Amino acid sequence: MPLTRVPPVASTELQAEDIRWDLTDLAPDAETARSQWADLVERAEDFASRYRGAIASLDAPRMRAMLDEDDELEQELSRLQVYSYLRLSMAAAEVEANDLATFSRDRGAEVENALVFLGLEWIAVDDDRAEELLESPELEPYEHKLRVERQEKPYVLSELEEQALNARRPTVSAWQALHDRHVSTLEVPFDAGEGEQPHTISQLLSYLYRPDRDIRLRAVTSLFEGLAPRADVLAAAYDALVGDRLSTDRLRGYEDPMQPTNMSNELDGETVEAMMTAIEEAYPIARKWFVAKARLLGLDKLELADQYAPIGEARQFSWNEAVEIVDSSFARFSPRLAEIFRSCLEAGHVDVLPRAGKAAGAYCTSVSKTILPYVLMNYTERLRDVSTLAHEFGHATHNVLSLEQQTWRSHRTGIPMAEVPSTFAQALADDFLLENEADPATRAALAADRLENAFAAIYRQTVLARFEQRAYALRSEGRSLAVERLNEIWAEENGKYYGDALLMPEGYAYGWSYIPHFIHVRFYTYAYSFAQLVALLLYRRYRQDPESFAPRYLELLAAGGAASPADLVQPFGLDLHSVETWREAFVELDALREEADTLSTQAAG
Numbered sequence: 001m002p003l004t005r006v007p008p009v010a011s012t013e014l015q016a017e018d019i020r021w022d023l024t025d026l027a028p029d030a031e032t033a034r035s036q037w038a039d040l041v042e043r044a045e046d047f048a049s050r051y052r053g054a055i056a057s058l059d060a061p062r063m064r065a066m067l068d069e070d071d072e073l074e075q076e077l078s079r080l081q082v083y084s085y086l087r088l089s090m091a092a093a094e095v096e097a098n099d100l101a102t103f104s105r106d107r108g109a110e111v112e113n114a115l116v117f118l119g120l121e122w123i124a125v126d127d128d129r130a131e132e133l134l135e136s137p138e139l140e141p142y143e144h145k146l147r148v149e150r151q152e153k154p155y156v157l158s159e160l161e162e163q164a165l166n167a168r169r170p171t172v173s174a175w176q177a178l179h180d181r182h183v184s185t186l187e188v189p190f191d192a193g194e195g196e197q198p199h200t201i202s203q204l205l206s207y208l209y210r211p212d213r214d215i216r217l218r219a220v221t222s223l224f225e226g227l228a229p230r231a232d233v234l235a236a237a238y239d240a241l242v243g244d245r246l247s248t249d250r251l252r253g254y255e256d257p258m259q260p261t262n263m264s265n266e267l268d269g270e271t272v273e274a275m276m277t278a279i280e281e282a283y284p285i286a287r288k289w290f291v292a293k294a295r296l297l298g299l300d301k302l303e304l305a306d307q308y309a310p311i312g313e314a315r316q317f318s319w320n321e322a323v324e325i326v327d328s329s330f331a332r333f334s335p336r337l338a339e340i341f342r343s344c345l346e347a348g349h350v351d352v353l354p355r356a357g358k359a360a361g362a363y364c365t366s367v368s369k370t371i372l373p374y375v376l377m378n379y380t381e382r383l384r385d386v387s388t389l390a391h392e393f394g395h396a397t398h399n400v401l402s403l404e405q406q407t408w409r410s411h412r413t414g415i416p417m418a419e420v421p422s423t424f425a426q427a428l429a430d431d432f433l434l435e436n437e438a439d440p441a442t443r444a445a446l447a448a449d450r451l452e453n454a455f456a457a458i459y460r461q462t463v464l465a466r467f468e469q470r471a472y473a474l475r476s477e478g479r480s481l482a483v484e485r486l487n488e489i490w491a492e493e494n495g496k497y498y499g500d501a502l503l504m505p506e507g508y509a510y511g512w513s514y515i516p517h518f519i520h521v522r523f524y525t526y527a528y529s530f531a532q533l534v535a536l537l538l539y540r541r542y543r544q545d546p547e548s549f550a551p552r553y554l555e556l557l558a559a560g561g562a563a564s565p566a567d568l569v570q571p572f573g574l575d576l577h578s579v580e581t582w583r584e585a586f587v588e589l590d591a592l593r594e595e596a597d598t599l600s601t602q603a604a605g
């Protein structure tokens, strides 16, 4: 059945190439932005002069007035930061945009420095007094975030100790920079059909999505041959960073190397472990798919290089078609979501096509309670661009609805919850497409893509987290993180996942060496497993009872970050501590696997 939805939204009458950001909602021009920055610095300093040293003595109404004023300052800061960031995203080489970015970074740091006392003084308020304030009705809109901030209290050291820890920051960053440089400067000679040329890691990785198997296999071999000689330095950087984190953890009194990440995600260790246990139990779902995929590709056995190989070829999607798909799939779920989507398009808050100098990828950024979010796309008419559009508008609708109800401070969530609405929105668009698309090859490609993206988020991110746990355990037992040791635990953790359904080449043992998250934010990756699984669970509830689900889901979006993830999903009957809850998500994932298998088999036949 072809897509025949009417009426088209106003913006779709424009050609895609005409659709660029209109930044006037943020600032009229760079000149004005600069003078507004100066005003903001002044306001922040004035605010600090009135409240610095006084937080402990404020009563609830004055505390509320102070927080409201801070919330205004934070939104002004956000507006000006977003303006300069978007200018740079549109034209990385433009002198005016670069000058403004530098200017904004400096002014932004001044504002943040002026406001930093607030958090420190709030943590220092004694527990009884803080509890009294938190229970007052005046502070209700800020309560949850204020509580979360205070959870850091037991781990904050004296001012002198904190200064000493801060003083070693440049050394820590130097290890990170060394790692980054070692990875980003790596160039491996590779012949992609036009003679041998130097290739970066990401160029080599992009060949894994090619239909040509020979290129895929050679790209994998070249990648790990290129990484092997650098592994020693990459391991040394990792060893130094893990050692440093473990010793500062000891000083602060953290019990577990995952604890700081868990705390910033507002998840407890028990929840994360229940989730990862359920994920590991469900590795066989992926293995079933690998066996099916080998059959579909006409292979005896899948190799690592075949993991993301395309099955069939999807057709192209014009921008107008993508807009219709997202609009219709959102409208079918809830008219309110489609309305937000259309308002952003009509306000000129979407930049569509790739251009020279424009930032790569896609993102959505929230601005303030009074300005709609902005979305960056690099639309190239591929099937996955349609999903990306839905994904970014999952974020945008979350931003808009939460900012309607919450303070600026309370609208934000950590990554685990932030990626739930985006993943859910993708599922809405994917299902709409699967129902309405006439081309069997496109349906097959979509079902396979969707499944493999879910695997990458759920399984691979968990393999990474398990690898990290073992690395920290080894290092805390006094063993150094040498290449052979890291190779060994990497191969073991991946082996648990792939089993005998997928062959790992020998070189894959070096697979840990280029992953930036290990170096920059420990245990960063499991948040993506969390978001995927919670989105699957919510989607299951939705399909079971669409009518009663939608309004409750909109309430979840509107709650933003005003409650913990556990409390946010509790109205849907999800108990995140229970392995049972997480197991249910895999019923849904297995259904996606079956769908991908069926549609791919049909398309091939």
Ligand SMILES: [Zn+2]
Residues within 6 Å of the ligand: 391, 395, 419, 422
């Ligand atoms: Zn996202």
